[in-house]
Amino acid sequence: MPRAGLARSAVVGAAADLADEVGYHNLTMGLLAERLGVRTPSLYKHVTSLADVQHRIATLAVTQLDDVTRDAIAGWAGRQALAALATAFRDYIRHHPGRYVATIGAPMSGHDDPLYQAGARLLHTMTAALRGYCLPSDQTVHALRTLRATFHGFATLQAFNGFQRPDDPDETFHWLIELIDRGLRG
Amino acid sequence: MPRAGLARSAVVGAAADLADEVGYHNLTMGLLAERLGVRTPSLYKHVTSLADVQHRIATLAVTQLDDVTRDAIAGWAGRQALAALATAFRDYIRHHPGRYVATIGAPMSGHDDPLYQAGARLLHTMTAALRGYCLPSDQTVHALRTLRATFHGFATLQAFNGFQRPDDPDETFHWLIELIDRGLRG
């Protein structure tokens, strides 16, 4: 048998790609093995289970999400930063729907879980994006949660084709950003 | 064999209860059959598949969600209506986490799908809740989508235990309502 020369990162990367292509819930060990040119049980030399794969996809996604949002908000403040953050978020989800679904409700073992740490970094980035609004420190938590909830909700609706009417989702998106911007002042 | 005397609605009801108890993704045909005092294959006399059960749970959930929100906003307008709507939404999800998860990304076949129709009724109810803000008609769509996205996002984060910090989610919730209220004026 010629060796496939797999590395864990290659397995996770392929799994993430596959999740984006076929949908997170259709990602199966058999499919992943096929994509890697290997038999299903061989995967268990690199990952411990399907749940493990899913957890790693989630971690990858949150890490990448932090990267792109960090880039996006660089050099902006206030409403510009908010819009940049939201747009980066949405674009990532549009291009990586499977990865994104992996992050929804992904279980975390504790504070030393890489997924937790990636999440903490992302939260930190989002905090930076809000800096321009000069919120009182006791309100930052609420603002962050609001942002998370809003982006998440919008992304989910869009990802699952929740906008049935013909009206342009982009327009709604900008409308939403304006609303939050107004709300964060006042 | 004494007959269990099942009806489709009883099956779906038990499935919804079970989903709330054990978690949507742990709902299995075997578990459902056991709950109903019946063997697994017998269920197929009442529903066509697990996907069918899931779809029916989603429809039930959206219908009930419409009922409770409709009751909640009756007699209120403006910010009161908004708060009543949001609170009803959240309470329902808190009490019925499994049902709620069923609605996330539930596939719909078309405009004659009962799930679609329940969704349309709910949208109608939400429109009524916003009436007090006297929005220009071309903005109603955007406002509705924003509400949906926001509630959905908040509910998801709460359902999946997304609020890691010790700060009170209730406080965030009220903060969020204030923010939207401010945003809807202006």
Place this chain on the structure above:
DNA sequence: CAACCTTGGCTAATGGGATTAGTTTTCTAG
């Protein structure tokens, strides 16, 4: 160079969940 041993792949087998086929029992209408 050759024995070695770790690594990564394979086949075969197990177990659980969904679903189908075919049979039997219970009601209910006539």
Place this chain on the structure above:
DNA sequence: CTAGAAAACTAATCCCATTAGCCAAGGTTG
């Protein structure tokens, strides 16, 4: 009282995750 529809049941199939146990590849070490 009986026939036939409705609703259970048992047995069997298929798909997927996972485990057990075997084997080759290829670097390492004397």
